[in-house]
Amino acid sequence: MALTREPPAATVDPSNPNIVRWEDIGLTLIHNFITEEEEAAMIEAFHAQDPQKEGKRRISQHFGYHFDYTTFGASETHLTPVPSYITNFLPRLPIQTYLPDQFTVQYYPPGTGIPPHVDTHSMFDEALYSLSFGSAVPMQFRMSGPNDARKMRLPKRSVQRKSDENTEPASSPATAEQTQANAQAQDAEEQSACWEILLPPRSLLLMTGPSRYGYTHAIRPRKTDVIDGKTVPRQGRYSITMRTVRRGDEIGCNCAYPGVCDARIREEMAARRDGAI
């Protein structure tokens, strides 16, 4: 489907043409953040641990505090030492006041992607990095809306509704069709509001502010991409997602996007449970 939106205006840093900023939304892309030698070493290290390349699924490796797929936060205890191919570039990160300590290295075989999501607000500090290597891929952004808020609430809501399930009528074929039509309409609406930026190999993306808290990001699972007006087959791509884990009293969030903020949703759920709403 054609994308109907151009990305918001970007500016190139006057003192360093490698740095491009979408200032309004707190997004920065740094080209050539790592060298070709560093990139080759990272690819080699990845496949020394996970030899397969031909699969149909994304492969992840975790360093530092492991990402926890049940809480979408980080494990408190599960820690793998961070390899030197990562620690070497940490002093080059644009924010030095706090550094990431949770690293997810991923390999995306051609055709695979990652669904639209907002990374957990409360469990990680603001700066969210993605280092790309291997090949270029477009990343899709979209200002979050009510549907995202609903999706984020869905698992908890479905738990809440469990006790009602037996009293609800089974869904009729008409309802299923309607649901599918609604889902398609929603998908079309969401697609029309998206824009993409190309993440070239060896580039570092930094999300802060609105792009971190209020926008979903995704990589569509496509076999080809349109790059500079040309359709090109997608190649295998690697990335390192880097986050800084919040602990204890630091856990929480006060962002301007309560609809997609896990901290606010949790508060709201608790208030509902206590009968305050």
Ligand SMILES: O=C(O)CCC(=O)C(=O)O
């Ligand atoms: O592969 C990427 O660049 C991004 C991955 C991502 O969004 C995530 O791990 O949360």
Ligand SMILES: [Fe+2]
């Ligand atoms: Fe993400």
